[in-house]
Amino acid sequence: MNTLNAVIPRDPWTVVPSLGNLDAYIRSVQAIPLLEAAEEQNLARQLRDQNDLQAASRLVMSHLRLVVSISRQYMGYGLPQGDLIQEGNVGLMKAVKRFDPDQGVRLVSYAMHWIKAEIHEYILKNWRMVKVATTKAQRKLFFNLRSLKHQYKGEAAEAHEAHLGRAGLSEADIHRVATELNVRPEDVIEMETRMAGGDVALEAQADDDHDAPMAPAAYLADDHHEPTRMIEAHHRDWLASDGIQHALESLDERSRRIVEERWLKVNDDGSGGMTLHDLAAVYGVSAERIRQIEAAAMKKMRKALTEDA
Structure with a gap:
């Protein structure tokens, strides 16, 4: 047999797909x-009792297809399947690390959890820049509302849009979802509103029309703590x-x-201080002389302030 033409079988426990090729x-x-x-029980015990990393690798590798299968259930959220698989693999490794073979269940x-x-x-x-679900109940509603909504719409496909409620469902369907998921009808409406809301770019796009609405960055920015403005305000x-x-x-x-x-005194009635003629009478000079003294004093003050700036 010509060894040069022999095909060396690949170890099925190694994954060497083409770089960046998800299908491979x-x-x-x-x-x-x-x-x-x-075999699964033996490998799990080796990992638990001996910290056998080779056993851990075998357990993880044999369940990678499970991650791929589960990731397909979440393809409707607009996220790459490769990323979903990657995150699912992290969950799989956590499960292998915590798996107890003596509990009587398969890995x-x-x-799956x-x-x-x-x-x-x-x-x-x-999925959204702004979080759409924070509590446990909201998460359950988030991941079940879409499938239930499609199910109800399929059951009543002939219903006219005019008869649909605020959440895109009839009032009866809103209550059905709320009952099935053990939440309030108001929560169903609020979650559907969040999920239906479109994303808005924070900054204006380069080709935006001049008549387009102002981008959020223009009115959400807080420049009070911008260093230059803080220095100016302090000055x-x-x-x-x-x-x-x-x-x-x-x-x-x-x-x-x-x-x-002339400039710093305010009378009780809110009026200004003394006039040029009032000061002229106090010092026994003309009003024009008072104006000249005032102008020279203001010039000297500006110079002093400039030197101290």
């Missing part, structure tokens, strides 16, 4: 043999308090009083 991966895991009950039954739990968590985190506060006081101290007594009386 699925074909590979389907080719991995299933374990007999006794396949035990692992962990696989679905991991896929559910992934869907809830990625304004300083100018309105310590800065003005320091600038006034640079003036002689007469110039300081003129500025204070």
Whole structure:
């Protein structure tokens, strides 16, 4: 026999699909043999008692096809099957690690819970930017509402849209869903509203029309804590308090009083301070002279504030 032409059989316990080829991966895991009950028990005990990683690998590999099968149930959420399989595999490995062979159940039954739990968590985190389900009851409603809604619509396909309720279901169907899932009818309506809501881009697209609605980023942004604005706000506060006081101290007594009386004093009735003519009478000079002193004082204050900025 020509050894060069011989075909070396591939170990069925190895998965070597083409890079990035999901179909090849699925074909590979389907080719991995299933374990007999006794073999599964022995491998599980080796893992538990001896921490045998080779046994763990055999247990995981023999159930990869289960993850593929379960992932197909969640293809309607717009997420890549490859990602669903990846998350399901994480759940499978958690199940293998926690599996007790003395409980009298097969690993396949035990692992289904962990696989679905991991896929559910992934869907809830990625299906919408805003979480649609947070409590246990909301999660149950989220994953069952879609299938129940399609089931009820199929039963009454001839119903006119005008007779449908807010959730796209008749009032009777809303109550049927609520009863079956043990939630309030209001919860059914709210969840359907969340699921039906379209995603909105946070920032405007490059080709958006000028007449298009303002993107959320334009009115949701909080720039109060932006560093430049914080520095500017701090500087304004300083100018309105310590800065003005320091600038006034640079003036002689007469110039300081003129500025204070003209700009910083407020009468009880809300009116301004003294007029040019009032101050002219106090100092025995003309109103024009008071205006000149005021202008020189303001110039000196601006210079002082600039130097301290």
